[in-house]
Amino acid sequence: MTTRHDTTTQLDALRVEIERRNPAQPEFHQAVHEVLETLAPVLAARPEFAEPGLVERLCEPERQVIFRVPWQDDRGRVHVNRGFRVEFNSALGPYKGGLRFHPSVNLGVIKFLGFEQIFKNALTGLGIGGGKGGSDFDPHGRSDAEVMRFCQSFMTELHRHIGEHTDVPAGDIGVGGREIGYLFGQYRRITNRWEAGVLTGKGRGWGGSAIRPEATGYGNVLFAEAMLRERGEDLEGQTAVVSGSGNVAIYTIEKLLALGANPLTCSDSSGYVIDDKGIDVDLLKQVKEVERGRISEYALRRGASARFVPDGRVWEIPADVALPSATQNELNETDAATLVRNGVKAVSEGANMPATPGAVHLLQQAGVAFGPGKAANAGGVAVSALEMAQNHARTAWSPARVEEELAGIMADIHATCHETAARYDAPGDYVTGANIAGFERVAEAMLAQGVI
């Protein structure tokens, strides 16, 4: 009989081997470690999953594409960026996952994001595999024309690898509606096909789904509320700290306000804003989405209730709920200790892997409800899958219908994680619940489809 000790030894050896074969990819190592350290109980209980090769195959991308992206700026100078698409696992459906444009992007970052995406997409129950892509291009300070030329060059190579039945990218950091528009236009031009389902996050008037921009933030707030309800509470009247001020953060704040909570902060890479009256989401949208400005401008325009704290960390502001919504490893062990000291009840990850492993352990040990990103922020990719369904049927659902579907999917994900954690002797541990539930779905499909 296989014991938990045997499987732990097997998984430890695998982790060491993965680190050896993928040097200098710390974020990928972190994401793999975080999943493998929770799988021992399921491999012991279901020995078919422990068979040699299954977990190894899961940790090795099916395909990794790296390409040159040359483009000219407005002064005619040539720049050369690097493009990536990691097609990680297609056992459950076409590869699905966003594109990130940020100077910190490298192969290890894209692999970490693609790996997380496999489990997240499995949790939605919607038949989508896992992938991720992007570039080390920095859109900050670039004109629309420069962003368009970059997107056109990026798609000129990427188009060979994607398609509605193959690989369906979407947005992520630095890639919003504007970039998806330029990317889609170039795909259509090169292929001479109206293939709406090749990209998600499109504009409403040309194949985009209602509620897609809102979905990640709204979904995370619904997940946080579901965790609080397990403890007999809800979000009404609770204070919240939110980091970031992009797509996820804005719609997190909007949904918190709609549910009667009080979001006190938002941030960007230069610092944070604290607003004693609660963030004014319309002003935030105006500054960030319309004017593409910095959040310091929000504080200047909001009046006496708000101030900008350069280089500060939102986690120093006492609140009932914390929703990290900017980037990976933005909430460390020291931040977690501060949150606990200030009485935080729930932390739910809008961003991917924003809490470091030390922070996660500390929060869980302190009894804080912790929602891991692969469950809590799955609303975005779920509505992307609904966008693909609408594209396929050549129809467009009402905002009310999509929002209802999103609420149902987030409730299902929460229930699945909660029940799975309890089934594997880890009640209330959403990290274990999400990892095992996502793993079971992918592993079953991989076993059924043979060694490929």
Ligand code: NDP
């Ligand atoms: P946006 O580009 O819209 O916004 C990103 C925000 O995070 C900006 O405020 C940005 O500030 C800040 N930020 C980014 N990198 C850093 C950094 N290194 N240090 C400090 N601040 C940083 O991205 P999204 O809102 O779409 O994505 C945010 C997170 O949510 C990411 O982790 C993403 O992977 C995750 N996510 C997004 C989904 C989506 O549907 N968009 C779906 C699921 C997860 P600045 O402008 O100063 O860089």
